[in-house]
Amino acid sequence: MINVQKLSVSFGRGTFAKQVVKDVSFSAARGETLGIVGESGCGKSTVLRSLAGLDRHWTGEINLAGTDVDKNRTKEQMLLTQMVFQDPYSSIHPRHRIRRILAEPIRAMDRGKGWDRVAAALEQVGLPAAFADRFPHQLSGGQRQRVAIARALMLEPEIILLDEPTSALDVSVQAEVLNLLADLKDARRLTYVLVSHDLGVIAHMCDRVLVMKGGVFVDELTKDDLYQGRTHDDYSRMLFEASAL
Template identity: 70%
Template sequence: MIRISNLDVVYGAGKTRNHVVKGVGFEVGRGQTLGIVGESGCGKSTVLRSLAGIEQGWTGSIELDGKAIGKIRSRNELKCAQMVFQDPYGSLHPRHRIGTALAEPLRSMGHGDGWSAVQKALRQVGLPESFANRFPHELSGGQRQRVAIARALILSPPILLLDEPTSALDVSVQAEILNLLADKRDEHGLTYVLVSHDLAVIAHMCDRVLIMKDGAFVDELTKADLESGVTHADYSRELFEASFL
C-alpha cells in the first residue's frame, strides 16, 4: 500500500543546511500498521508530512496504492492518505463549528457541501450527532481527537497517517483513542503509519516498528521483538528501557 525509497528532505543551504531525512525507505502492506519511533526532531513527522503531501521539498520516490506520487498531487492522490495531527485543538479551527470542520474535506474535494455526511462521521467515532453544532473549545481533548479522526476518515482514505495522535491527551483517554483507531483499521481494512516517541503506544498498535535517529532508520523491530524486549541497536535499547521503566 505504501512504498518509499531514498526519501530525502533538506532545509536551507550552506551554513543553515539541515538534512532532516536521510535516504530512508520502507514498505507497508494493505491493512498493516507501521510504527516510526524516535526522539523529537529526528525527522519522523517530516516523513509523514511528505507522505501526506504537506511537505513538498522531498526527493526520492513515494508510491501509494501502487501508484507513483509526485510533489504536486491531484485530488484523488490527496484523498488516498489523510493525516491525524498531534494536537486536536490546534488542528481544528477555533471559530468553526464541528460540523463545518467535518464537511470541509468533502467540499474541498468537490463532493457537494458535505453536510449530509457529518452526522454519520460523528457516529462513526462514538460522538453524538448534536456535537456538529459545538465549537472545539466546548469539547474535551479526547472528543476533539475523535473529531480529528472523523475528519480524516470522512473521505474514506485507504491510508491514515497518525502523528503522535495521543501524546496531547490525558493517560486515561489515550487507550480510548488507540482502541478507536484499531477498531476503524479492522473495520475498513485501513493501512496506518503511526509516529510516536512512546514505545508502549507503538507496541499496542503496530505490526512492526522502525527506529529513527538523526534522520535515518537505525533498527527495525517486529511485534514479537517488542513483546519480548528484543532490540538490535544500542539506541533502540535505550528507547525501550526509557519507555518501559
C-alpha cells in the same frame, strides 16, 4: 500500500541546508500498522508530512496504493492519505462548528456539500450527532481528537497517518482513542503509519516498528520483538530501557 525509496528531506539552501531525513526506504502492506519511533527531532514527523503531501522539500520516490505521487499533488493523489495531528485543538478551526469542520474536506475536493455525511461521521467515532452544532472549545480533548479522526475519514482514504495522536491527551482517554483507531482500522481495512515517542503506544498498536535516529532508520522490530524486548541496535536498546517496556 506504501512504498518509499531513497526519501531525503532538506531545509535551507547552500551552506545553511540541513538534511533531516537521509535516504530512507520502507514499505507497508495493506492493513498493516507501521510505527516510527525515535527521539524528538530525529525526522519521523518529517517523513509523515512528506507522505501526506504537506512537505514538498523531499527527493526520492513515494508510491501510495500503487500510485506514484508528486511533490505537487493532484486532488486524486490527495485522496489517498489523510493525517491526524498531535494537538486536536490546534489542528481544527476554533471558530468553526463541528459540522463545518467535518464537511470541509468534502467541499475542498469538490465532492459535494458534505453536510449529509456529518451525523454518520460523528457516530462512527462514538460521538452524538448533536455535537455537529458545537464548537471545538465545547468538547473535551478526547472528543476533539475523535472529531479530528472523523475528519480524516470523510474522504474515505486507504492510508491514515498518525502523528503522536494521543500525546496531547490525558492518560485516562488515551486508551479510548487508541482502541477507536484499532476498531476503525479493522472495520475499514485501513493502513496506518503511526509516529510516536511512546513505546507503550507503539507496542499496543503496531505490527512492525522502524526506529529512527538522526534522519535514518537504525532498527526494524516486529511485534514479537517489542513484547520480548528484543532489539538489534544499541540505540533501540536504550529506548527500551528508558521506557521500561
